[in-house]
Amino acid sequence: MERFELEIPTTVTEAVDLLPASWDEDGGREAMPIAGGQDLLTVLKEELYAPERLVHLKGISDFGGIRESGKGLVLGALLKVASVAADPRIRLHWRALAEAAESVASPQIRNQATLGGNLCQRPRCWYFRSSDAPCLKKGGYECYAYGGKNKYNAIFGGGPSYIVHPSDIAPALQLFRASVKTQSGGGSRELAISELYTLPADSDVTRETVLGPDELIESVSLPAPEPGFKTTYVKAQERGSFDFALSAVALGVRAQGGKITECRMVLGSVAPVPWQPERAEQEAIGMKDEPESWAKIAAVAMEGAEPLSENGYKVPLTKGLIEKAFKRLREEDV
Numbered sequence: 060m061e062r063f064e065l066e067i068p069t070t071v072t073e074a075v076d077l078l079p080a081s082w083d084e085d086g087g088r089e090a091m092p093i094a095g096g097q098d099l100l101t102v103l104k105e106e107l108y109a110p111e112r113l114v115h116l117k118g119i120s121d122f123g124g125i126r127e128s129g130k131g132l133v134l135g136a137l138l139k140v141a142s143v144a145a146d147p148r149i150r151l152h153w154r155a156l157a158e159a160a161e162s163v164a165s166p167q168i169r170n171q172a173t174l175g176g177n178l179c180q181r182p183r184c185w186y187f188r189s190s191d192a193p194c195l196k197k198g199g200y201e202c203y204a205y206g207g208k209n210k211y212n213a214i215f216g217g218g219p220s221y222i223v224h225p226s227d228i229a230p231a232l233q234l235f236r237a238s239v240k241t242q243s244g245g246g247s248r249e250l251a252i253s254e255l256y257t258l259p260a261d262s263d264v265t266r267e268t269v270l271g272p273d274e275l276i277e278s279v280s281l282p283a284p285e286p287g288f289k290t291t292y293v294k295a296q297e298r299g300s301f302d303f304a305l306s307a308v309a310l311g312v313r314a315q316g317g318k319i320t321e322c323r324m325v326l327g328s329v330a331p332v333p334w335q336p337e338r339a340e341q342e343a344i345g346m347k348d349e350p351e352s353w354a355k356i357a358a359v360a361m362e363g364a365e366p367l368s369e370n371g372y373k374v375p376l377t378k379g380l381i382e383k384a385f386k387r388l389r390e391e392d393v
């Protein structure tokens with residue numbers, strides 16, 4: 060790992076001033092924010108980039124805690140993933156979010172990792188993570204996953220890069236139509252989670268979010284609870300103890316008289332962004348809340364999937380997860 064300076068500002072203005080206002084020509088950054096360090100330190104050790112300065116956000120009190128906003132909740136970017144999982148209000152009213160946070164990594168990592176860092180973590184594709192592979196995401200000319208080892212890569216929204224976004228929390232936040240508040244030298248802005256992430260074909264392929272180099276996530280806003288809208292998060296992982304998702308489903312359903320009246324669904328680890336199969340959400344409305352419908356909805360959700368050579372398994376796996384999520388919502392007290 061290269062040497063770096065460490066700055067610990069106590070206000071957001073100081074923090075933003077310590078960050079660069081524009082991207083370096085080579086796509087690197089002279090300074091970067093660090094929160095829990097669970098992703099960034101790994102990336103630095105792998106020497107994927109080498110900023111001269113790290114700006115630790117831990118001294119900024121505005122970025123911490125949970126506040127009730129009148130309607131919903133405002134979660135500070137420095138909130139630990141473990142605190143998101145444990146908060147009784149989140150467990151009661153935004154259940155899929157608590158379940159998603161609980162599924163992240165191990166207890167030790169959840170106690171260190173922050174909400175903002177989880178949303179901004181870099182992809183896990185092993186070509187990206189290997190300093191020996193000058194892949195497209197690192198400013199090279201080729202996505203090696205396309206014709207190489209792609210078991211964990213995208214089946215939707217891929218091209219020219221086929222990474223999947225690794226966060227478990229992002230799909231759950233998108234399910235609740237949460238938004239992030241950011242601060243930068245240009246001021247403050249509010250972005251829906253669906254606007255925070257960007258497909259590789261739509262913008263600079265070396266980045267996963269629309270955040271500028273001096274733009275920080277200050278907080279995440281959860282809109283008011285939606286009575287009768289039951290939610291859950293279901294994740295498939297290779298290793299039983301803790302692991303990134305092979306595929307995941309954040310599902311929300313409202314049902315009345317045995318029929319689905321509202322359905323929202325966001326898939327994780329199948330695309331470079333949290334993936335919302337809108338046609339499946341619409342088709343679900345009016346269907347009976349029963350296994351035959353769940354299978355039909357899941358099939359619609361998988362329409363348009365374009366598996367690579369080694370990840371075709373994600374199609375039946377994700378279908379199964381969707382059906383499991385519907386079953387859990389109908390049969391379990393969630």
Ligand SMILES: Cc1cc2nc3c(=O)[nH]c(=O)nc-3n(C[C@H](O)[C@H](O)[C@H](O)COP(=O)(O)OP(=O)(O)OC[C@H]3O[C@@H](n4cnc5c(N)ncnc54)[C@H](O)[C@@H]3O)c2cc1C
Pocket residue numbers: 091092093094095096097098099100116136137140162163164165168171172173174175176177178179180181225226227228274275276277301302303304
């Ligand atoms: C073994 C292992 C298993 C894991 N399993 C999972 C899993 O199952 N599910 C999952 O979702 N994640 C998993 N992770 C990833 C882990 O959750 C993230 O590394 C962690 O959440 C990152 O948070 P952090 O606070 O440590 O971020 P940092 O490492 O400090 O930062 C990560 C990135 O975010 C940027 N950043 C941090 N805070 C902000 C902010 N407020 N505004 C703008 N940019 C910011 C940093 O510059 C950096 O680029 C795993 C990690 C490990 C090491």
